[in-house]
Amino acid sequence: MLLLSCVLAPKEDVEKPVKPFVFLLRFALGVLVATWFVLVPIYMWLKDQVVPKGQPI
Incomplete structure (x- = not known):
């Protein structure tokens, strides 16, 4: 028999739907x-490829 290391709690009872x-x-959001x-990371990577090091934009 396989024993589970974590046991899930019962599901929360949702009475009314979300508006x-x-x-x-x-x-x-x-x-x-x-x-x-x-x-943002893509923009920063592209900026680093185009703008020389030490130069402000």
């Missing part, structure tokens, strides 16, 4: 944050 406005607000974390 559409709240869902869209959270979704938009998540998309904004994900875009930020993807685009």
Whole structure:
């Protein structure tokens, strides 16, 4: 018999659904944050490729 090292708690009982406005607000915030974390490193990498070291933009 295989013993599990972690046992999951029972699922939370959700009584009422999430309001559409709240869902869209959270979704938009998540998309904004994900875009930020993807685009900022790409921008910095491109800037380092184009601008010589030690030169301000």
